[in-house]
Amino acid sequence: MIQEAADIIKKANRVTAFTGAGISVESGIPPFRGENGLWSKYDPGFLDISYFHSNPLESWKLIKEIFYDFFGKATPNKAHYGLAEMEKAGFLDAIITQNIDNLHQKSGSRKIFEFHGDSRDLVCVSCGKKYPVTEIGLDNLPPECTNCGGVLKPDFIFFGEQIPEPARTNSFREAEISDLFILIGTTGEVTPASEIPFIAKENGAKIIEINIAKSSYTDRITNIFLQGKATEMISGLVKELREY
Ligand code: NAD
Numbered sequence: 001m002i003q004e005a006a007d008i009i010k011k012a013n014r015v016t017a018f019t020g021a022g023i024s025v026e027s028g029i030p031p032f033r034g035e036n037g038l039w040s041k042y043d044p045g046f047l048d049i050s051y052f053h054s055n056p057l058e059s060w061k062l063i064k065e066i067f068y069d070f071f072g073k074a075t076p077n078k079a080h081y082g083l084a085e086m087e088k089a090g091f092l093d094a095i096i097t098q099n100i101d102n103l104h105q106k107s108g109s110r111k112i113f114e115f116h117g118d119s120r121d122l123v124c125v126s127c128g129k130k131y132p133v134t135e136i137g138l139d140n141l142p143p144e145c146t147n148c149g150g151v152l153k154p155d156f157i158f159f160g161e162q163i164p165e166p167a168r169t170n171s172f173r174e175a176e177i178s179d180l181f182i183l184i185g186t187t188g189e190v191t192p193a194s195e196i197p198f199i200a201k202e203n204g205a206k207i208i209e210i211n212i213a214k215s216s217y218t219d220r221i222t223n224i225f226l227q228g229k230a231t232e233m234i235s236g237l238v239k240e241l242r243e244y
Helices: 002-011 021-027 049-054 056-073 078-088 167-177 195-202 230-242
Strands: 015-019 094-097 112-114 117-124 130-132 152-156 180-184 206-211 224-227
Touching: 002 180, 002 206, 002 224, 002 230, 015 078, 015 195, 021 078, 021 230, 049 056, 056 117, 056 152, 078 230, 094 167, 112 167, 167 195, 180 195, 195 206, 206 230
Parallel strands: 015 094, 015 180, 094 112, 180 206, 206 224
Antiparallel strands: 117 130, 117 152
């Protein structure tokens, strides 16, 4: 199966990887859903934008604990590095990620569309000014805008917010122009991100899927299902592609 998938990658003209929380599980970051998912420990309500506006301090205490103290310590795994190597070797054109953990950037990938934003920057809810989180620090919560004194929030989307541009437009464009999508570690339950692989398929793309379990894509649009851990499957693909 891995060899067959590698052959399809070699023959494709434009290849896009579409990644979800599952690619970072082996870096120690749990997904949201499932038995050990973040939502079994935390109430997702603290990431609701209206809750944030009325309770910024309470929301920030959990945001800092999960997305900065915990996610911030994670390092890329073989799956992230494998995608970066595929891009350098000309086998991968872009990554659309739903993740906000920066691990694709840290592993050296270049063309990344962060569909849900990122945790590197903070944005002022009043004046819109952005700052790298490293410039502001998170010792005093909630962090404040040095320009207008407004509350800063992470530059990733909360429930109830719009998908950021230009990531949104660029991602849907990949679904129009790619002839191969590689789905990695995503359930396909979070809209509108989940629609992207379906649009790619409608536009004629083949779908290779890597996941430890079937997703909402597997029986509907997947051509080749590589069932297993992201690190093992991508390392296998990279090994085949290196010999090309
Ligand atoms: P999800 O939490 O809904 O599902 C994770 C998927 O990964 C599942 O299909 C699971 O079977 C699969 N998986 C688990 N371990 C795997 C492994 N080792 N190898 C391959 N697959 C594995 O994730 P989602 O579909 O990405 O959607 C959840 C939303 O939560 C996204 O919007 C994402 O932004 C966000 N999220 C991000 C992070 C992160 O930035 N790392 C972490 C948690 C949630």
